[in-house]
Amino acid sequence: MPNRHDLLLLPGLLCDARLWRDPIAALRGLADCQVADLTQDDTLRGMALRTLERAPPRFALAGLSMGGYVAFEILRLAPERVTRLALFDTSARPDTEEAVRRRRGLMALTRTGQFRGVTPRLLPSLLHPDAVAGPLAHEVRAMADRVGREAFLRQQLAILHRPDSRPLLPGLRLPTLVAVGEEDVLTPPTLAEEIAAGIPGARLARIARSGHLPTMEQPEAATALMRDWLAA
Numbered sequence: 001m002p003n004r005h006d007l008l009l010l011p012g013l014l015c016d017a018r019l020w021r022d023p024i025a026a027l028r029g030l031a032d033c034q035v036a037d038l039t040q041d042d043t044l045r046g047m048a049l050r051t052l053e054r055a056p057p058r059f060a061l062a063g064l065s066m067g068g069y070v071a072f073e074i075l076r077l078a079p080e081r082v083t084r085l086a087l088f089d090t091s092a093r094p095d096t097e098e099a100v101r102r103r104r105g106l107m108a109l110t111r112t113g114q115f116r117g118v119t120p121r122l123l124p125s126l127l128h129p130d131a132v133a134g135p136l137a138h139e140v141r142a143m144a145d146r147v148g149r150e151a152f153l154r155q156q157l158a159i160l161h162r163p164d165s166r167p168l169l170p171g172l173r174l175p176t177l178v179a180v181g182e183e184d185v186l187t188p189p190t191l192a193e194e195i196a197a198g199i200p201g202a203r204l205a206r207i208a209r210s211g212h213l214p215t216m217e218q219p220e221a222a223t224a225l226m227r228d229w230l231a232a
Contacts, residue, residue, distance in 0.1 A: 004032065005060045005083070006058065007061075012212075013152070013159065014119065015144075016035075019064060020035055020215055023215055023219065027227065034054070034059075037050070038067070039147055048076075057081065058081050061074060062085075063087060071085065071090075084176065086176070086229050088215065089187045090191070092191070094164050119145075125212065127212070179205040179206075183209070189206055
């Protein structure tokens with residue numbers, strides 16, 4: 001009988017529990033899953049503290065994109081509580097100047113009342129080209145609508161001020177999975193390679209036919225990676 005894990009799941013920007021729906025279902029029996037609420041705070045520290053208040057004493061930790069930034073903050077605040085780490089489609093680096101300009105532009109657009117215009121603009125960056133016009137795109141847009149305008153602005157502000165997490169990586173000593181969609185244009189595979197190279201013993205995995213949201217785009221492949229990670 002495999003060990004059962006408490007698994008804390010951290011969503012990305014404009015994402016909710018739907019991001020992790022398929023892994024949660026597939027890991028039933030192996031993990032007790034909890035999805036953190038990252039919509040209430042405008043700093044990564046605030047998100048991490050709120051998450052830690054509601055988390056089990058010790059837990060496996062998985063984050064995607066912005067969820068990865070929060071995972072790094074949790075590891076700064078309470079490393080002794082994290083038993084293993086999975087990072088999907090994220091970066092240890094702060095934003096480039098170009099990314100800051102793009103992020104501030106989306107925030108300005110949102111403040112003018114055009115929040116619904118944000119997600120269609122992002123879809124080609126979020127999904128594999130084959131999925132941009134399909135039913136999954138509608139699910140991503142619905143997820144963003146549920147998160148909403150005010151939470152989007154808070155999340156963007158938190159991301160804008162994230163620290164450089166690269167110095168944290170060599171000191172991590174826990175089973176780590178670093179996974180990325182092969183067609184991710186937001187956080188491309190080179191950023192995942194950098195994280196995996198920085199964490200001793202980390203496993204790097206590329207997920208075929210996936211963009212930035214592999215837990216939704218290729219749930220079977222993403223879940224298989226998570227199952228192996230939990231069994232490590």
